Amino acid sequence: MQNAIEALTRRLEAIGQLSPEGRATLAALPLQFRSLRKGEDLVGDGEVSTSCCVVLDGYLYRSKDAPNGARQIFSLHPAGDMPDLHSLHLPRMDHNLTAMSESRVAQIPHAEMNAALVRSPELTALFWRSTLIDAAAFRAWMLMLGQFDAITRMAHLFCEQFTKAAMAGLADQDSFFFPLTQTDLADMLGISLVHANRTLQDLRERGVVAFDHNRVSILHWSELRRIGEFDPAYLHYLDGRIGRRNPGDAHNP
Amino acid sequence: MQNAIEALTRRLEAIGQLSPEGRATLAALPLQFRSLRKGEDLVGDGEVSTSCCVVLDGYLYRSKDAPNGARQIFSLHPAGDMPDLHSLHLPRMDHNLTAMSESRVAQIPHAEMNAALVRSPELTALFWRSTLIDAAAFRAWMLMLGQFDAITRMAHLFCEQFTKAAMAGLADQDSFFFPLTQTDLADMLGISLVHANRTLQDLRERGVVAFDHNRVSILHWSELRRIGEFDPAYLHYLDGRIGRRNPGDAHNP
DNA sequence: CGTTGCTTTGAACTAGCTCAAGACCTGTGG
DNA sequence: CCACAGGTCTTGAGCTAGTTCAAAGCAACG
Numbered sequence: 257m258q259n260a261i262e263a264l265t266r267r268l269e270a271i272g273q274l275s276p277e278g279r280a281t282l283a284a285l286p287l288q289f290r291s292l293r294k295g296e297d298l299v300g301d302g303e304v305s306t307s308c309c310v311v312l313d314g315y316l317y318r319s320k321d322a323p324n325g326a327r328q329i330f331s332l333h334p335a336g337d338m339p340d341l342h343s344l345h346l347p348r349m350d351h352n353l354t355a356m357s358e359s360r361v362a363q364i365p366h367a368e369m370n371a372a373l374v375r376s377p378e379l380t381a382l383f384w385r386s387t388l389i390d391a392a393a394f395r396a397w398m399l400m401l402g403q404f405d406a407i408t409r410m411a412h413l414f415c416e417q418f419t420k421a422a423m424a425g426l427a428d429q430d431s432f433f434f435p436l437t438q439t440d441l442a443d444m445l446g447i448s449l450v451h452a453n454r455t456l457q458d459l460r461e462r463g464v465v466a467f468d469h470n471r472v473s474i475l476h477w478s479e480l481r482r483i484g485e486f487d488p489a490y491l492h493y494l495d496g497r498i499g500r501r502n503p504g505d506a507h508n509p
Numbered sequence: 510m511q512n513a514i515e516a517l518t519r520r521l522e523a524i525g526q527l528s529p530e531g532r533a534t535l536a537a538l539p540l541q542f543r544s545l546r547k548g549e550d551l552v553g554d555g556e557v558s559t560s561c562c563v564v565l566d567g568y569l570y571r572s573k574d575a576p577n578g579a580r581q582i583f584s585l586h587p588a589g590d591m592p593d594l595h596s597l598h599l600p601r602m603d604h605n606l607t608a609m610s611e612s613r614v615a616q617i618p619h620a621e622m623n624a625a626l627v628r629s630p631e632l633t634a635l636f637w638r639s640t641l642i643d644a645a646a647f648r649a650w651m652l653m654l655g656q657f658d659a660i661t662r663m664a665h666l667f668c669e670q671f672t673k674a675a676m677a678g679l680a681d682q683d684s685f686f687f688p689l690t691q692t693d694l695a696d697m698l699g700i701s702l703v704h705a706n707r708t709l710q711d712l713r714e715r716g717v718v719a720f721d722h723n724r725v726s727i728l729h730w731s732e733l734r735r736i737g738e739f740d741p742a743y744l745h746y747l748d749g750r751i752g753r754r755n756p757g758d759a760h761n762p
Numbered sequence: 763c764g765t766t767g768c769t770t771t772g773a774a775c776t777a778g779c780t781c782a783a784g785a786c787c788t789g790t791g792g
Numbered sequence: 793c794c795a796c797a798g799g800t801c802t803t804g805a806g807c808t809a810g811t812t813c814a815a816a817g818c819a820a821c822g
Contacts, residue, residue: 302742320648323738326656330648342645345638350645350743374630384637385598391640392595392603394647395573395583401654402699403579405777437800446655451778453802485576489555490603658809690768704810706770 260287260362264310267336268382270423270493271389278378285372287362292316292355298340299353305343307363311335314359315435319443320351329444331393332356332417334433336424341387344369357435357470389492396490401446404485406455409445411484414465418474419488431473459483513540513615517563520589521635523676523746524642531631538625540615545569545608547688551593552606558596560616564588567612568688572696573604582697584646585609585670587686589677594640597622610688610723642745649743654699657738659708662698664737667718671727672741684726712736 261283268274268282288307292298292314299305301320316333330351333339340353344366373380393416400409421432436444442452459465464480466473474480514536521527521535541560545551545567552558554573569586583604586592593606597619626633646669653662674685689697695705712718717733719726727733 318648320652322652322656328652328655330651342641345634346641346645346745348742348745350745351648377627380633380637381598384633384640387637387644388595388599388640391644391647392599394644394651395571395604398583398647398651398654399573399575399581401651402581402696403575438802439800443655448779450780450802454778457802489601492599492601492603691770692768701811703770703812707810710770 260289260310260312261285263312263336264338267310267338267424268386272382272385274382275378278376278382281372281376281379285364286368287364290361290363292359292361294355294358296355297352298355298361299343299349301349301352303349304347305340305349305366306347307365308338308341308344308369309361309363311337311339312360312362315356315433316353316359316361317356317440318351318353327443328446329440330397331390332436332444334417334421334424334426336426338383338386341383342390344383356440385492392490392492406445406447406451407458408483408485409447410441410452410455410459411464411480412486413441413444413484414459414467414472414474415481415484415486415488416491418472419486419491423491423493430475430477431471433470434467434472435470513542513563513565514538516565516589517591520563520591520677521639525635525638527635528631531629531635534625534629534632538617539621540617543614543616545612545614547608547611549608550605551608551614552596552602554602554605556602557600558593558602558619559600560618561591561594561597561622562614562616564590564592565613565615568609568686569606569612569614570609570693571604571606580696581699582693583650584643585689585697587670587674587677587679589679591636591639594636595643597636609693638745645743645745659698659700659704660711661736661738662700663694663705663708663712664717664733665739666694666697666737667712667720667725667727668734668737668739668741669744671725672739672744676744676746683728683730684724686723687720687725688723 265274265279265282290298298309298316311333313335316337316339317329318331318333318339319327319329321327331339343349347366373383396416400412404412417434418427418432421427426432438452438456439449441456442449445452447455456467460467462479462483464474464476464483466475480486518527518532518535543551551562551569564586566588569590569592570582571584571586571592572580572582574580584592596602600619626636649669653665657665670687671680671685674680679685691705691709692702694709695702698705700708709720713720715732715736717727717729717736719728733739
């Protein structure tokens, strides 16, 4: 079960430097484990959260329901992510955090989290940075939602999720676990279910992705990337520490 | 010129508590003043930022240009806002920060900012919180962009901006300074210029807002709010410290 | 008073929506 | 082992919100 800390450490090291002391502080954090059934809320819109979680297994997503029944999914969170880190300083939730598939998380009470952070400016900076990268991904999505058509958005989504999965060590060469129904996909892309279905067929016919049985396979990365106008810069992985190398580049150099 | 600190203090107090020591630390921050012409970038996409700014006067906006010429505006920042606070931990910009009208800002070098923050966990928490509220506003916009039609989005925008202006003491009863062209409005709402024009006329005909000469007047707040599906909770002002009271409620109790 | 930037209008077009039905799949109980 | 139920996917067809293109009106400013 201690691989909760490993997952977290790995995640933080993907976005910044971590000293031995920082790692030790992380390792000392108390964890409560929790399993979630598919569709179960970890915390719902309007509730007050008292802990932050690390995803250990499965997929969580954040979403908000509108009064008229519409739902927008904001982000997807595979293992290693901390999807409610923001609740540390914004405890009243303005959206839902839900399990997309059966999932396991480790929870860290806010009190302990705060205690660790006042002692470690290094960790504070890293966690803060993590929430800022989150916001950067939101901006990238706003650009998609506001300015691009359905096929571009869908291609972009697959690019983004594949990149995140690859960075987290969760991608198997060209494919990754992606437990969404087409309804979920539609709610994420801001299009209707029918149109999501047709757009997906379009991508399939172009031979760039396959998506079946909760698994996405990238068949033609550079073309998918082109369609999706995908530039991973906004993910801010290793910003400026390493030249930009993207997973899947091997396919089409 | 010291009202730069006043503006900042006021802003932070709108979103949390500030102790005398915190206020003193703020007051000791070194400031560089800068004026911007309309349309001038304070910092552009891809550049590395070395300071954070406080808007003193005018309006800044954040936006990203897509390769195909499309532009999405993410947020608008009146006086008191710190629109590039995120650059402290994410120095490479993934979008532009530009003056919407002639503006004045005070800049604080990252180095000084960091020095102040390691000494004050209180300020760290407040600034962090400020960036999180930013992200919450992005989520609210994603919901709009993905799930609602043009008139709802436009009404929502007016509600949001009026609320922000009122909280910052920048609104004059029912109206506030809003220096956008219809093209800007369109780029913010993710619709075409022509449609922005027609949607605006629709709102005018319904008698809920007027928008002329860089000024928005709210003519019928509760109706505007209804059309825009506006619930200010996501702005997290004074979360839970004060019951929810909204500017303009007096109009239609 | 002419240029330049902003707003308004008309008209044809299209991406994406809604409604509705059928196909398919997987697990459950008889 | 079959039937049937609930969720998911697929398809067709008509409709609408929003787009593009193009032109004209308006206002401010040097």
